[in-house]
Every structure is written in C-alpha cells, then in structure tokens.
Amino acid sequence: MSIDISGSAINSFLSEERLELLNDIDRFRQHGLENLPQIVVCGDTSSGKSSVLEALLGVPFPVDSTICTRFATAIALRYTSLEGVTGEASITPSPKATESHRARVQSFHHRIESLESIPAIMQEAKGLMGVGDDCGISEDVLDLRLHGRNLPNLTLVDLPGLIHASKNTEDIGRVQRLVEQYFKQENSIILTIVSSENPIDSQGILTFSRKFDTTGNRSIGVITKPDLLSRPDKARLLPTILELAENRNSAFKFRRPWHIVRCLNDDERQKGNGRAVLERELLGRQPWDQFPRSQRGIQSLRSRLCEYLQEHIGQVLPELADSLQKKVSSIKSSLEELGPPRATSADRMQYLIRISKRYDQLVNDALDGTYTDPFFNGENSQNRLRAITMGLADDFEDTMRTRGHAYEISEKLFFFQSKQPTQPQWITQVDALNKIGKLVESHRGPELPFLFNPRIVGEFFKEQSANWPLLVSAYTAQVCQVVRVFIRKVVKSVSPSDGKTADLLLRHIFDDAVHKRQEDLDNKVQELITPLRGPFFFSTKRRLQASLKIIEGQDENEPTRALQVQQKTTVTNAVSSEHDNRLKLLQFSRAFYNVALENFIDNVVVLGVESCLLSKVGEMFSPETIAGMDDRMLQLLGGESPDTSAERDDLQAQLTKLKASLKACRRHISQFGLGFAKLSENFQETKLSSGTVIESRKMAIPSSQPTEQWKLFFPPPQTKQSAPSAMRADVFGNPDQLKQITPTKLEEGGPGVSAPFQSSKKLSGSQYLLPEVGGTPSSTGDVQDFSVKVGELNAPKKQS
Structure with a gap:
C-alpha cells in the first residue's frame, strides 16, 4: 500500500528540473555517492525545532510545548524509480548501548x-528506548525511511534540544554528544533554531554551530516565535534579535542569510488556525517587513533549502566523477588482465604470449638494473634481481677470500680454533714449511739433491683449496x-x-625450467672444479710472477721469529739450501693459489651463474616456448574456465553502467555551471555601477605561492550599433583590492564594482577555469543585463 504524501510539503523539495538529476543520483549511489546532503535541525530546549521540521515537511510531529524531544529522529527521503511511496521505521542503537538494550x-x-x-x-519507539515524556535522553536514533518516485534524496534529522540544567546531569552530555556527532559531518547543513523568547547569549546552539562550522558556510539561522516579541516582557529582546536576523552580530555571523518563521503554539494548533496565514500577517508588519521576502516564512526557507541542497549535490559531483573515472580505469585494467575470450587454441596462444611479453619485459629490466617499473619500487624493492645477485656475488667473493683456503699461515697464537669445516686452520710458517717438507719427501723422484718435484705446488694447492666445492655450492644454491x-x-x-594461471605456469613450466637450469649450473661448477683436481695446472707467466712478487714482499716485510731462530742455528749450507727450497715451494704454492682463486671466482660468477642461470630466465617462458606447446598444454595453461568467462561478462556489464553514469555525471556538472572548475566558495552578490545585481563565483587560482587570486571578466563599453566585443579580464592577487574599484581602473568609461567583496581563507589546488560575466550593453554603454557561466560567454538576453 502506497503512502499518501499529497497533504505534505515533501514534494516542494522536488522540482521538475531536478527530477533527472535525482534519477541519476539513485544510480550514482550504487557507485559510491554516499555523501548525500542532510539537514540537521537543532536548537535549545523548546526553541521550536520540531515545529519548524513539521512545517517544512508537512509531516505531523509531537510538538506539545510540555514535551521536549527525547531522542534523535532521522527522516530519510530517497528517490526511486518505482511508483508510489513506501516507508519503514527502525531504531539504530547507541554505540554505547548494552547488548541487551541493543537487541531490544x-x-x-x-x-x-x-x-x-x-x-x-x-x-x-520512545518507550522501547526507555525514556519518558518528562525524563531521560536516549542516544538511540529513530530512522524513518520513505522511498518513492516523488521524493528527493534528502535526510532531515531532528535532534534533542540542548539542555543547560537537568536533574540527571548525564542527559546534558548525551545531548551534546548527539549534536557533535551530526554537526561534525561535512554533509550536514545545520539548521540553527533560535527562539525569540530567550536572550541569544543564553542559547548554546549558537556556540555549538560556530564550534563545528567556524566559517558559517554550513549553518542556516532560523529565528522562531517572533510573535512573542510583541509582549511587553519580551520587547527588550527585539534589538538583539533584529541584529541577528540582519546578520550583524559579529559573534554569530553566518555566511548565509537568516530566516524568520512563525509556527503555531499549542492553543492555535488546537483551534485549527492556519499557520501560513498567521505567519504572513505577522511577517508583513514592522519590523519584519524590512527583510527581503527570501528571508521571511517557511516557504522561503524551504525554497532556499532546495537551492542549498542542489548546490551541495553540485559540489560532490566532481568528486563522484573522479571516483567513477577511477573505477572505469580499474575495470578496464581488469578486463585487459583477463584478455579477450579464449575459445580456440590460437586465442589461448595469444593470451599466453601477451603474458610472456610482460614477463620478458620485467625480467630484462631486472637483469639490466632498470627499476622504473612499479614492480620494483616501494615494498617491491626485493624484486630487484640484479641488485640481489650482485650482492650475493660480492658475498661469495668475500667468503672465498676469507674461508676458501684450508690453512691460514700466521705467527700469531690463537688458543681458540673454529671447528667449522669451511673455516681455515691457523698454522705458523714453520708448520707450513714442515708440511711442504713432508710433501717433498713423499713426492721425491729421480731429481738431484736440492731440487724438487714441481707437482708439489699442485698438491699443496689441492689441499689448500679443499673448501671451494662446499662454498661454491652454498653460493649457487642461494642464487637459485x-x-x-x-x-x-x-x-x-x-x-x-585470480592466481590460477600463475599457479599453472609455475607448476608446469617454471618448476622444470628452473630445475634444468640449476642442473646446468651445477654441471658447470663441477666442470670448473675438475681441472683443479687433476695433474695439469696453468697460469700465465705475468700473472704468476706478479702474484709471487706480492708473496715475497709480504715475507720480507714480516720475517718470522721462528725463521730467524732456525737461520741462527744453521750449521751447514746443506740445511740452509733445503730450507730455501721449502720456502720457495711455499711461496710458489701461495702465489698460484691466489691466481687460481681470482680465475675461479670470475668463472663461477660469469660462466656459471650468469651464463647457465640468469641469462636463461627470460627464455623459460618466451613466445618460442609457447609456440612449441601442443593443444593439450595450451588448453591447460591458457584455457578459460566458466568462472573466468562469467567474470568477464560481469566486468563488461559494470563497465557499461559506469560509463553511462560517468557520462550523466559530467552532463550534470556542466548543467550546474561547474564546467571543469571546482567552486571554492558559493555565490556572492556583486553590484555593478549600473545598479544591476549579479552573482559571481569566487575561484582559487594556483600560483607559485599559495595565495588566493580572483579573476573577474567585464565587457568593455559598447554603443547600441556596435557588436559585442570580446571579454577582457583583470586579475587581483588579494580580494581586498576588489573593494574599491573605479570604472577607470577597469576601462575608461566602463562599468565598475561598487559593492565590496568578502575576503576568504587562502586556497590552493589544481588549475581551475574561472567564471565569465557576460552582458548586453545599452545605448549609453551601461550593462543592463548579466548572466554567469563558467568557461563561456552566454548569448545576450536582450538588447535595448
């Protein structure tokens, strides 16, 4: 059953020109437009809040003067494309409610x-919340939701009145928390209700409004019960009320004009008096008749609220357009990721080739050290393959130099010896010479006395390099x-x-490929080690001589005490010659070890890791690899599941809807006169020298410094016979410069600005277009008729 709203004033918030917008907003809400406007009605206790809300909507509310509002009531009006109006009521429990109260x-x-x-x-609802007519305040919210084709997208909230004294002091805090909760929401238009029967300094709602709306941009002041000022005991309040209504009170000055309304009292309501008639009679007399009609009466307040609501929607539409555009881009990326449908083997092959090209790009970038792609940046810095493998190569070199040799020859005494298998054993030079001596004896051939078998150098090298296989195996395992x-x-x-394709590729392509390359690497390492275990050793003369010279220099600079003692106890030349031979053999062995170490490190890194593994990473999944796959493998890796097909269809449908919404959103932005600009302030009245009042938007212009600039366009003076000429502009860096502009400052004989502009806060942001004020000149050159449009000059309306 449809709710009859014909007797209410709800339809007054919905005009024909906004019907298309609201129809689209209903669609926009599906895409994240949650910042819909809400009007929050609040004032001190018994200030007439509920009466104002009842008059605005024409919906009956409990408005007995002896009963104050005990909880917040949110009336949500939502436009839908369905015929008729439906509604439901529920309660949103307070965040601090107990579990039992919440469930109830x-x-x-x-x-x-x-x-x-x-x-x-x-x-x-009041009884269920546990509050009575004369006691208690609840932080629960009664939600009344109406849905229908003839409803605007609007929420009105009736809050409990501010309490300054109560038997239950907790009630004071509860009301304040409720008011703060709604006032601090940026989409709240604060309808500040001020009663004429009480001094304004004692009405805390004004202080609350300024606390949460410091600029007065979101607040609309409403003065109620003006009829009571005719009573002798209230007449003294008239001057301060008039000052407030004229927006001259410096402490409580709002940017928007104040409104004066008259609602029914209890007696008038019982007698059935007409509210609109009484209001019209009162506000048509002094001192209220001095105010413009736009500030007098519920109908004017309702009309102005409609403008403010449309203005609010216009302000959130650019943000919505940005959000829709991001969603469109995101869905396009998802569709590109899925690729086109893959019904045939050729489709599947193309799908895999597209993946392989991106794979090849990232692999090449990783190996070249080109880390500009987002894949390598931020938290993904660990994806920089070349940087990591170069670090491992440095660690491998350091490990080979410090732990690659089996013996560390030194004269220092070390009482602690590491028992790790790859740690060098510390021995003295005398111990090393003794080892050489044993090798000489065990490898003696037919050579003459005082000569030695050259194989001894190789044998000592084999013993000294025994740790190499373990160290290189650990290094290659880390790289793999x-x-x-x-x-x-x-x-x-x-x-x-979705990860399905990735898992299939890793399991069926890369696991085997990496294992194969690791085997190649292990074989290459073994190939590099095997010659060092055979009978043949080689080094170029120059490299070996250079290494030997370094070793001899070290021995000369650090003669050992043991050697000195041994030389002092020498009694025959034979013993000295034998010692010289062992020392020379030891030096040759050390020199060859250093040469071989350099070659081995280079070969492992270049011929092993680089040639057998890193350079082959890109080939593991190349277009050539895919071209060699049979139909079964193509179906396995590139086939499309029913879920993927359904996902693509769903994304395509979402994209179609989003594009339509984005198009509609941009159309409404243009209709709102926003163009590609974003308003920093709302309309402001400006009077030209001709006396015509127009509206001019104030815009922010970014510059090298974060200061505010204003830009106004004025048409030059023209005669009746001349055609309208191009607009010209004057830019002022400070709004104060606009306060006193003479016609000569703009153009000789042209129109000027006589009304002062209001200064505003500093603004910064993106580049914005600015408003152009176009007009039609009269025969005297004065501009008689103006219109405002962002980004273009309107056609003349009439020419006298």
Missing part, C-alpha cells in the same frame, strides 16, 4: 502505513633460491589476479 531496540521494525501514523510510531622467488613474483604479477 534492533527488534523494532515497523512499516509506515501513513504519515499520520508517525507520531504513534515515535511514541512506541633467489631466482625461484623472483620468478614466482613476476609470474604472479603478469598473470590475472
């Missing part, structure tokens, strides 16, 4: 059968693990986000 109030659900049933629903992790990250990055 959340069970409250009522279907709204008619507007007349709302007072009974409110009375029942790094490559595995890198490949997994790359494949997951270039594959669709």
Whole structure:
C-alpha cells in the first residue's frame, strides 16, 4: 500500500528540473555517492525545532510545548524509480548501548502505513528506548525511511534540544554528544533554531554551530516565535534579535542569510488556525517587513533549502566523477588482465604470449638494473634481481677470500680454533714449511739433491683449496633460491589476479625450467672444479710472477721469529739450501693459489651463474616456448574456465553502467555551471555601477605561492550599433583590492564594482577555469543585463 504524501510539503523539495538529476543520483549511489546532503535541525530546549521540521515537511510531529524531544529522529527521503511511496521505521542503537538494550531496540521494525501514523510510531519507539515524556535522553536514533518516485534524496534529522540544567546531569552530555556527532559531518547543513523568547547569549546552539562550522558556510539561522516579541516582557529582546536576523552580530555571523518563521503554539494548533496565514500577517508588519521576502516564512526557507541542497549535490559531483573515472580505469585494467575470450587454441596462444611479453619485459629490466617499473619500487624493492645477485656475488667473493683456503699461515697464537669445516686452520710458517717438507719427501723422484718435484705446488694447492666445492655450492644454491622467488613474483604479477594461471605456469613450466637450469649450473661448477683436481695446472707467466712478487714482499716485510731462530742455528749450507727450497715451494704454492682463486671466482660468477642461470630466465617462458606447446598444454595453461568467462561478462556489464553514469555525471556538472572548475566558495552578490545585481563565483587560482587570486571578466563599453566585443579580464592577487574599484581602473568609461567583496581563507589546488560575466550593453554603454557561466560567454538576453 502506497503512502499518501499529497497533504505534505515533501514534494516542494522536488522540482521538475531536478527530477533527472535525482534519477541519476539513485544510480550514482550504487557507485559510491554516499555523501548525500542532510539537514540537521537543532536548537535549545523548546526553541521550536520540531515545529519548524513539521512545517517544512508537512509531516505531523509531537510538538506539545510540555514535551521536549527525547531522542534523535532521522527522516530519510530517497528517490526511486518505482511508483508510489513506501516507508519503514527502525531504531539504530547507541554505540554505547548494552547488548541487551541493543537487541531490544534492533527488534523494532515497523512499516509506515501513513504519515499520520508517525507520531504513534515515535511514541512506541520512545518507550522501547526507555525514556519518558518528562525524563531521560536516549542516544538511540529513530530512522524513518520513505522511498518513492516523488521524493528527493534528502535526510532531515531532528535532534534533542540542548539542555543547560537537568536533574540527571548525564542527559546534558548525551545531548551534546548527539549534536557533535551530526554537526561534525561535512554533509550536514545545520539548521540553527533560535527562539525569540530567550536572550541569544543564553542559547548554546549558537556556540555549538560556530564550534563545528567556524566559517558559517554550513549553518542556516532560523529565528522562531517572533510573535512573542510583541509582549511587553519580551520587547527588550527585539534589538538583539533584529541584529541577528540582519546578520550583524559579529559573534554569530553566518555566511548565509537568516530566516524568520512563525509556527503555531499549542492553543492555535488546537483551534485549527492556519499557520501560513498567521505567519504572513505577522511577517508583513514592522519590523519584519524590512527583510527581503527570501528571508521571511517557511516557504522561503524551504525554497532556499532546495537551492542549498542542489548546490551541495553540485559540489560532490566532481568528486563522484573522479571516483567513477577511477573505477572505469580499474575495470578496464581488469578486463585487459583477463584478455579477450579464449575459445580456440590460437586465442589461448595469444593470451599466453601477451603474458610472456610482460614477463620478458620485467625480467630484462631486472637483469639490466632498470627499476622504473612499479614492480620494483616501494615494498617491491626485493624484486630487484640484479641488485640481489650482485650482492650475493660480492658475498661469495668475500667468503672465498676469507674461508676458501684450508690453512691460514700466521705467527700469531690463537688458543681458540673454529671447528667449522669451511673455516681455515691457523698454522705458523714453520708448520707450513714442515708440511711442504713432508710433501717433498713423499713426492721425491729421480731429481738431484736440492731440487724438487714441481707437482708439489699442485698438491699443496689441492689441499689448500679443499673448501671451494662446499662454498661454491652454498653460493649457487642461494642464487637459485633467489631466482625461484623472483620468478614466482613476476609470474604472479603478469598473470590475472585470480592466481590460477600463475599457479599453472609455475607448476608446469617454471618448476622444470628452473630445475634444468640449476642442473646446468651445477654441471658447470663441477666442470670448473675438475681441472683443479687433476695433474695439469696453468697460469700465465705475468700473472704468476706478479702474484709471487706480492708473496715475497709480504715475507720480507714480516720475517718470522721462528725463521730467524732456525737461520741462527744453521750449521751447514746443506740445511740452509733445503730450507730455501721449502720456502720457495711455499711461496710458489701461495702465489698460484691466489691466481687460481681470482680465475675461479670470475668463472663461477660469469660462466656459471650468469651464463647457465640468469641469462636463461627470460627464455623459460618466451613466445618460442609457447609456440612449441601442443593443444593439450595450451588448453591447460591458457584455457578459460566458466568462472573466468562469467567474470568477464560481469566486468563488461559494470563497465557499461559506469560509463553511462560517468557520462550523466559530467552532463550534470556542466548543467550546474561547474564546467571543469571546482567552486571554492558559493555565490556572492556583486553590484555593478549600473545598479544591476549579479552573482559571481569566487575561484582559487594556483600560483607559485599559495595565495588566493580572483579573476573577474567585464565587457568593455559598447554603443547600441556596435557588436559585442570580446571579454577582457583583470586579475587581483588579494580580494581586498576588489573593494574599491573605479570604472577607470577597469576601462575608461566602463562599468565598475561598487559593492565590496568578502575576503576568504587562502586556497590552493589544481588549475581551475574561472567564471565569465557576460552582458548586453545599452545605448549609453551601461550593462543592463548579466548572466554567469563558467568557461563561456552566454548569448545576450536582450538588447535595448
């Protein structure tokens, strides 16, 4: 059953020109437009809040002067494309509610059968919340939601009145928390209700409004009960009320004009008096008749609220357009990730080739050290393969130099010896010479006395380099693990986000490929080690001589005490010659070890890790690899599941809707006169020298310094016979410069600005277009008629 709203004033908030906008907003809400406007009605206790809300909507509210509002009531009007109006009521529990209280109030659900049933629903909700007519305040919120084709997208909230004294001091805090909760929301238009029967300094709502709306941009002041000022005991309040209504009170000055309304008291309501008639009679007399009609009466307030609501929607539309554009881009990326449908083997091959090209790009960048792609930046810095493998190569070199040799020859005494298998054993030079001596004896051939077998150098090298296989195996294992992790990250990055393709590629392509390359690397390392275990050793003369010279220099600079003692105890030349031979053999062995170490490190890194593994990473998944796959493998890796097909269809449908919404949003932005600009302030009245009042938007212009600039366009003076000429502009860096502008400053004989502009806060932001004020000149050159449009000059309306 549809709710009859014909007797209410709800339809007054919906004009024909906004019908299309509201229809689209209903669609926009599906895409994140949650910042819909809400009007928050608040004042001190018994200030007439509920009466104002009842008059605005024409919906009955409990407005007995002896009963104050005990809880917040949110009336949500939502436009839908369905015929008729439906409604439901529920309670949103306070965040501080106990579990039992929460369960009790959340069970409250009522279907709204008619507007007349709302007072009974409110009375029942009040009892369920646990408050009475004369005591208690609840932080629960009664939600009344109406849906229909003839409803605006609007929420009105009736808050409890501010309490300054109460038997229950907790009630004071509860009301303040409720007011703060709604006032600090940026989408709240604060309808500040001030009663004429009390001094304004004692009405805390004014202080609250300024606290949460310091600039007065969101506040609309409403003065109620002006009829009471005719009473002798209230006449003294008239001057301060008039000052407030004229927006001359410096402490409580709002940017928007104040409104004066008259609602019914209890006696008038019981007698059935007409509110509109009484209001019109009162506001048509002094001192209220001095105010413009736009500030007098509920109808004017309702009309102005409609303008403010449309203005609010206009301000959030650019943000919505940005959000829609981002969603469009995101869905396009998802569709690109999925690729076109893959019904044939050729489709699947193209799908895999697209992935492989992206894979190849990231691999090449990683190996070239080109880290500009987002894949390598931020938290993904661990994806920089070349940087990591170069670091491992440095560590490998350091390890080989410090732990690659089996013996560390030194004269220092070390009482602690490491028992790790790859740690060098510390020995003295005398011990080393003794080892050489034993090798000479065990490898003696037919050579003459005082000569030695050259194989001894190789044998000592084999013993000294015994740690190399273990150290190089640990290094290559680390590199292979790094490559595995890198490949997994790359494949997951270039594959669709569902992870299915990535898992299939890793399992059926890369696991085998990495294992094969690791085997090649191990074989290459073994190939590099095997010659060093054979009978043949080689080094160029120059490198060996240079290394030997370094070793001899070290021995000369650091003669050992043991050697000196041994030389002092020498009694025959034979013993000296034998010692010289062992020392020379030891020096040759050390020199050859250093040469071989340099060659081995280079060969492992270049011929092993680089040639067998890193340079092959890109080939693991190349277009050539894919071209060699049979139909079964193409179906396995590139086939499309029903879920993927459904996902693509769903994304395509979302994209179509989003594009339509974005198009509609941009159309409404243009209709609002926003163009590509974003308003920093709302309309402001400006009077030209001709006496015509126009509206001019104030815009922010970014510059090298974060200061505010204003730009106004004025047409030059023209004669009746001349055609309208191009607009010209004057730019002022400070709004104060606009306060006193003479016609000569703009153009000789042209129109000037006589009314002062209001200064505003400093603004900065993106580049914006600015408003152009176009007009039609009269025969005297004065501009008689103006219109405002962002980004273009309107056609003349009439020419005298």
